[in-house]
Amino acid sequence: MTTARAVRWHAAGDLRLETFDISPPGDGEVLVAVAYCGVCGSDLHEIADGPHAIPVSTAHALSGTRAPITLGHEFSGTVVAVGNGVDALPLGTRVAVEPNYRCRTCTACREGRYEVCVGSGFAGLMGDGGMAEYAVVPEYMVRALPDGFDLAAAAVLEPAAVALHGIRRSTFAAGQAVLVVGLGPVGLLVCALLREKGAAAVIGIDPRPARRELAAKLGASVVLSPDDDVAAAVGQATDGVGVHVAFEVVGSQQTFDLALAGLRTGGELLLLGLVDELVLPAFRLLNNEQTITTSVGYRDCHDELIQMCAEGRLDLAAMVTDVVGLDEGPGALMRMVSDPGDGIKTLIHCEGEKRP
Structure with missing residues (x-):
């Protein structure tokens, strides 16, 4: 594939389904065919009256990106290509994305507290995210899943990590x-x-x-x-x-x-x-x-959550109340801004791994 589609934020109230050129992953990067991407309240705030976190005039220091930006920070999929230096993720590996950027050199990062990195941010808000057929992310964001792990449930691992980190902080x-x-x-x-x-x-x-x-x-x-x-x-x-x-x-x-x-x-x-x-x-x-x-964000939560799900101790699929296709994404998001309804978690089915 050389092109893919994505839901892109241009300004408050201005969402577009656009086609973009797929860039091959660079050194230390992974190309993910996105299966599902969850909709978060932060996405809706940006759509309603942003920008709040989305960089507009100046690119984010770690992502190198500014608006327009591909939304979505709760996503899962399959590894389809890797850049130089990525050896632990065979093609075809099912993965969840832990989308927070980290510099890995500041005091917080050196202490292992990358959730409060001085340059912190999230793919899907401060850089291109997963509301797309394909996404390129740094290897450090990618968490391998056991064989057969439900990719829809895997898209809920990100908010589950927020919850688990809060409990750990308490x-x-x-x-x-x-x-x-x-x-x-x-x-x-x-x-x-x-x-x-x-x-x-x-x-x-x-x-x-x-x-x-x-x-x-x-x-x-x-x-x-x-x-x-x-x-x-x-x-x-x-x-x-x-x-x-x-x-x-x-x-x-x-x-x-x-x-x-x-x-x-x-x-x-x-x-x-x-x-x-x-x-x-x-x-x-x-x-x-x-x-x-x-408590903000999370650190090192995904492995515990993946194990809990694999052992049947945590049912993330129970959180999913609505699934819409990528084509329906902009319209569905705009409707949710005006009327969030009674649903719990809406997923965008991106289907990158199914596209011929």
Whole structure:
């Protein structure tokens, strides 16, 4: 193949299905025939009123790319070509992409904390991503999958990594009660992973009935609407003590306050939702010795998640509620901006590996 199609962001409200020339992979790069690419809320924010993360006037330092950019950072596929120096990925290998760029030379990278690399960014936001038939990515982004691994489920590994990294960043330990405020894809995956890791009680809160229903199936022992008597329900589930860790997965003052209200003395609030500013009740936090911890992105999460899926301990396919073809991509994304609906995770079926 010499050309491929991609969903490209030109400006807010301006998405185009375009044909581009496929570049052969350079040194240390891999050409992936993309099977599936998930739609993330960050994609929709860029489409609605971006740019937020997409570089427009100046190219991103690590990707060397600026708008127009191929969207999509949650993707899976098959290795079809490799550049010089790539020896561990035979052609035909099924892979998931861990799309965060890293310089590998800054202090954070040298410490192994590449999620906070000084030049960090994501393929699909700061560089060309996976909402395309083919994508070229650095070898360090590519994670090999076991034979037969479902490529649709593999496209959900990226948000699962966000969830797992958040849990790792927290002080959660098996046997503790936890609260998850916000049951979108990441919040639902937090619920599933906490249950798998031995939480005594997982309390989930979301206004949407469909999300609460799925949370119960994935492992939440109590599911609530924000309009319910949350304090009473949390108290009943924790013998009046409150939860050890509360995960805020929305990014708003209201949900932050709700998460904090369910927290025990000495507990921890883990922030996963993106928000510009929050008002903190510092006196209360100090008197109760409560901790606020933040989490962004992920590092070294994919191998554990792949193993959990292969062993049947984590069902990522349960997150997928809609699949649309690449041709339908721009229209589907624009509709989701105006009406996200009740779906959990929408995948774009890119079918790069099936194109003649």
